[in-house]
Amino acid sequence: MSSVSLVASAQLPTPWGVFTMTGFKEEATGKDHVALSMGDLTTDAPVLARIHSECLTGDALFSLRCDCGFQLQAALQRIAKEERGVLLYVRQEGRGIGLLNKIHAYHLQDQGADTVEANEALGFAPDLRDYTICADMLKALGVKSLRLMTNNPRKIKAMEQFGVHVAERIPLEEGRNAYNEFYLATKAGKLGHMLHD
Numbered sequence: 001m002s003s004v005s006l007v008a009s010a011q012l013p014t015p016w017g018v019f020t021m022t023g024f025k026e027e028a029t030g031k032d033h034v035a036l037s038m039g040d041l042t043t044d045a046p047v048l049a050r051i052h053s054e055c056l057t058g059d060a061l062f063s064l065r066c067d068c069g070f071q072l073q074a075a076l077q078r079i080a081k082e083e084r085g086v087l088l089y090v091r092q093e094g095r096g097i098g099l100l101n102k103i104h105a106y107h108l109q110d111q112g113a114d115t116v117e118a119n120e121a122l123g124f125a126p127d128l129r130d131y132t133i134c135a136d137m138l139k140a141l142g143v144k145s146l147r148l149m150t151n152n153p154r155k156i157k158a159m160e161q162f163g164v165h166v167a168e169r170i171p172l173e174e175g176r177n178a179y180n181e182f183y184l185a186t187k188a189g190k191l192g193h194m195l196h197d
């Protein structure tokens with residue numbers, strides 16, 4: 001049984017092109033998630049894809065503490081350029097700890113903790129994200145295999161584990177700045193992200 005149900009679809013015009021927005025309800029929690037897609041996803045050719053976890057501060061409030069907003073925009077632009085692909089926008093703020101706990105974690109980071117230490121000090125595992133729902137959203141959209149834009153090997157492993165083949169990994173390095181340098185170094189050093197510089 002799927003962990004999500006497909007609720008509704010509509011067009012979503014953006015500065016880069018017109019996407020189809022599809023809304024999903026997560027059965028276990030009642031949370032809502034969306035997919036932005038373009039082109040026919042159901043053919044055998046692997047689909048350009050991005051799994052983006054919600055980051056209110058980075059996506060909507062222009063935060064430079066992370067690279068989320070930059071990655072979100074770059075991924076949508078890339079999909080629009082190829083006129084085929086999908087971006088999952090998954091409501092798992094702060095690697096799953098939620099917005100208010102993320103602000104607590106930022107406070108600890110202002111005092112010198114790194115992102116992993118801060119989450120652990122608050123009693124959370126470094127990454128609570130659940131990728132079952134992502135695989136189920138992709139399956140509901142008819143996607144069989146991915147060209148996945150990610151620097152995170154866990155996402156690739158999780159997709160394969162939940163039955164979505166990853167044919168190719170496409171690096172997505174955007175938005176590095178003086179404020180997120182330490183955060184990105186922690187992601188590379190402690191969470192296994194594949195970053196170049």
Ligand SMILES: [Zn+2]
Nearest residue numbers: 055058066068
């Ligand atoms: Zn972020």
